[in-house]
Amino acid sequence: MNDEETPARRELPQLIGDCVHCGFCLPTCPTYVLWGEEMDSPRGRINLMDQHVQGTPLSGPMVEHFDRCLGCMACVTACPSGVQYDRMIEMTRADVEREHPRSLPERALRETIFKLFPYPNRLRALRGPLRAYQWTGLDRLVRRSGLLERLSPSLAAMERLAPPLSRAPRLPERVAARGGRRATVGMLTGCVQREFFPGVNAATARVLALEGCDVVIPRAQGCCGALSLHSGREDEAKEFARRTVVAFEPVDVIVVNAAGCGSAMKTYRDLLADDPEWAGRADALSAKTRDLAEFLAELGPRAERRPLPVTVAYHDACHLSHAQGVRSQPRALLAGIPELEVREIADPDICCGSAGTYNLLQPEAAAELGDRKAAGVRATGADLLVAANPGCSMQIATALERQGVRLPVAHTAEVLDASLRGSGTAGLLRDHARSATS
Structure with a gap:
């Protein structure tokens, strides 16, 4: 030792x-x-x-x-x-x-994951080849062949989890409040969220603006370090944390729309507690970090909610409900939309199996948990699954597809956005359906 x-x-x-x-x-x-x-x-x-x-x-x-x-x-x-x-x-x-010295295959897999996912620019470079892979139908051929599964269950899991990709809109550095300004907030865009779920960030910025917030989106921001922190890569997590502190120091409130990221940022005060130069700055960042639902509940509604006649199954992301204690706020936001019905999923406290990199490093156990969660979602009979973490969205959607179900999946921000903009239920379900090519 x-x-x-x-x-x-x-x-x-x-x-x-x-x-x-x-x-x-x-x-x-x-x-x-x-x-x-x-x-x-x-x-x-x-x-x-x-x-x-x-x-x-x-x-x-x-x-x-x-x-x-x-x-x-x-x-x-x-x-x-x-x-x-x-x-x-x-x-x-x-x-x-x-x-602990890991085997060469283990080290190679972990290095691949941690040299790719915490780096938005590297993920962006992957988008083009991945879109071509999906559009040509090669993905279906590879899955039917079982080749990746035989080569590496982890690589097969990575391939299955990839969401269908479309164009990724880029947000400006500042989105102005609609009506009178009530607050100025910084917004974390994340890594996987930014490149694979850009619509969530766009919806988040629009909702905040419609609720009277000037939204600042620092260009200097990068990975918050959540994946590294939760995997024991402490020095790497600290470096990501310091960069995030610097990027968001000018703002008074930071709004985060990915549960794992928000959880990590709220614990920077612990991560950097032994560093005299950074401890106070890290504590200040943790204190001003809010999940989107948490912040909107504190701010209170102002924009008009238009009806969305739809039933939704709300999934509690572990790093939102257990790590941050944010449970009632997302449900209250959804319930505040006229004609929308929230249905509960059985065993909400049991993880879906995503857990950051878990579904890549432990694919068999993750698949079992994903199948349990998918069965719970199906039992609700809901029209739409709502989750507040990109990993959960990919994990449960993939498990549902294994069971022959293509249920639309959306983030809380996207449902609110559809109500505030009056885009209607049909558009919400259509825009968030997993495509037939996925």
Whole structure:
């Protein structure tokens, strides 16, 4: 074991001691629900963490149990003792990345993921070839052949999850408020959101403007570091965090429309707490970060809501409901649209299996969880699935397609946008249907 004094070595023993092994976390843990194995529950993993801080080296099986954790934080919500499992798994994963030598195929896959997804310009370069791949029907041929599945389940998962692509509109650096200005906000555009779901960002900017906000979209912004942070790549996450702090320091409020990104930015104060130069600046950024639904609920409605006669199934993204505690606000925003009905999905606290990079690194478990969530969505009989995270949207849409269902999927911002602009239900469902070429 590496003897370096890490944050985990200093803080983990106290955090581990908070767990009283009551088992309230077990029914909420996706991997325990799937397999019923103690070591694939939060309580079991905490036991392994304790062994490690007591001096036991990180073995392959031990790391496998940590890798199988989705980091969904449902256990944090369920825990009556306030155990900070979210902090514990992040610190443990950082130790894994420092100390545990992974196999060459594992390293290659992880490097591919982390050299691509946190970089919007690299994702943008991928758009052209991917659009051609989809439009020519080559994607259907590859899937029928099963070639990618045989070569690599992770690459096959990556290919299946890619949403159908169209033109990606670019937003200006400033979108002016409609009517009297009520607030000025900065807007995070993200990485996957920016390049694969640009309509969500456009809808977010329009909704904020229609509600009286000047929207500032800094050109200098890049990745917030969420994927790196949640995967134990601590130094990389810190660098992304510092760049994000600099990009958004001039604004008083930052609005985020991707659950994983908002969750990460709200924890910058912890990530950079040991850095005297950045701790205060990181704390200030965390304090002014708001999820879109959270911010709109605080601001209060002003723009007229026009009717949308549609039934929607609302999916709780884990990093929104468990990490940020934002549950009632999206539902209230949707329920405020005339003639729209919100239907609840069974077992809302169980993760859909997306979990950042989880569906790429653990594709079999992710597919099982995706199928469970898709079945829950289908049972609602809703016309539209609404989610607040790009990973969740891709994951559940893919699982629905495996079950022979092509249900339109939209972000909360896009539903609000359709109501505020009066574009109607038909346009909303048409614009958010997965195309026949996907």
